[in-house]
Amino acid sequence: MRNVLKDLVTGVLFSSNACTLSTAFKERFDKVNGSRLYFLHKEIFTMTQGICSVSTYFTKLRDLLVEYDSILLPPPAVEYFEQLEYQRLLQFLMGLSDSFEQARSQIPLMSTLPPINNAYAMVVQDESRRMITGANYGNAGNIEPTALFSAQSGIKQRRNYSLEFDFVT
Structure with a gap:
């Protein structure tokens, strides 16, 4: 009985069984705080x-x-x-x-x-x-593969090589 508050002792002492005591405590203290x-x-x-x-x-x-x-x-x-x-x-x-x-x-x-x-x-x-x-x-999924390729060091821009030739005559 040392663990029970003084205000609750009479309710514990005079309850008929543990089930009614449990029900009484539940009604009294088991409230949801909204x-x-x-x-x-x-x-x-x-x-x-x-x-x-x-x-x-x-x-x-x-x-x-x-x-x-x-x-x-x-x-x-x-x-x-x-x-x-x-x-x-x-x-x-x-x-x-x-x-x-x-x-x-x-x-x-x-x-x-x-x-x-x-x-x-x-x-x-x-x-x-x-x-x-x-x-x-x-954010690696949002990067274009070509952006990763061109961002690498040592990659030089490709020159425009065509199949047209200028002949000097």
Whole structure:
């Protein structure tokens, strides 16, 4: 009884059984805070990676999702949980920076979509590989191949050679 507030002790002492006590506490304290729920929903759906690492972005998103779930428990249906996991995977992918465009386009095309934790692991592996090799593919998909070719050093402009000859007579 040392862990119960003084205001609640009489309710605990005089309750007939644990079920009625649990029901009474649930009615009294289990209220959804609408403003907090709205705030979490907005934070989840507007969060992007920005300049932070994928790990930091994923951790912040995951923390918000856990708090959201603790406030508003979904109904116990398997299909609902699959749909919820899919929405969270899409939210994670949409929030990634543009340098992960390939992951954003490839992961949804998989025959069976991975859970959000597996998608996170794939993106972190890609991020680690980029750090090791020093590669950044941010906007590489938008560059014309001819621009890359002509931008290489040591390539001289080609002169206009034609098949017409001038003969001196």
